[in-house]
Amino acid sequence: MIEHYIRFQTEGEINYGLVDGSNVKVLDRPYWLGGRPTGENRDMREVRLLCPVEPSKIILVGLNYHTHVQHSQSAKEAPKNPVLFLKPPSALLPPGGDIVYPDGVDRVDYEAELALVIGKKGRAVPMENAAEHIFGYTCLNDVTARNIQKADGQWTRGKGFDTFCPIGPHVVRGVNASDLAVEAYLNGQRKQSGRTSGMIFSIPFLVNFISTVMTLIPGDVISTGTPEGIDPMQRGDTIEVRIEKIGSLINRIV
Secondary structure (H helix, E strand, O other): OOEEEEEEEEOOEEEEEEEEOOEEEEEOOOHHHOOOEEEEEEEHHHOEEOOOOOOOOEEEEEOOEHHHHHHOOOOOOOOOOOEEEEEOHHHEEOOOOEEOOOOOOOOEEOOEEEEEEEOOOEOOOOHHHHHHHEEEEEEEEOOEEHHHHHHHOOOHHHHOOOOOEEEEEEEEEOOOOOOOEEEEEEOOEEEEEEEHHHEOOOHHHHHHHHHOOOOEOOOOEEEOOOOOOOOEEOOOOEEEEEEOOOEEEEEEEO
16 A cells, blocks of 8 residues: 655644545654554645655765766766765755755756655665665655866765755655656756666665665665756756656755
């Protein structure tokens, strides 16, 4: 059964919920910590969606699609191991939020990605047990100040600005993520189109590999890389990350 979980605000109060059509079942605590329905309900049309998770860390994977490597200007071949980097939680941006184009930056790119949310603490998780540690999946936009990334030679500053990690709108549980369409639409025009089956390193491999480096705890986010087609955005643009069976994440650049 497919389930949709959200984090939301009504009248200044932040809650967690399970979406049931136009109804939201309020949970007694975060869903990634085992939240259960309280019996209260909210109208989906009356809630303001927030970032669906509150991670201790956001781990991202670079160059994880064969087509991205083939069209990359910097990568000559597929990496032998996953290329990992982090975004700070301060970069998180909710669905519908504004991506702020920083001063002194001459290119800001979108990168549509499938992200997973950890639901069970794990260290050195075997690949065959990876699914037990994944709560669900969501959309993520790995926004990047490309000129800073290239100038620095590493990725923290260019990808770590406030608002550079849009995520959501829901976390979806019960979906097989091995072959999903991942797309980006800039002002309604499709720019990226790939499938998760085109990843170089599979999701179970990533969970195993990353957890040998750092302990994964519930609420942590792993973003699995982007397919080819990344391009710059301009102030006033609207960017949508659309993932099959997961949802649509829309943000504006200001």
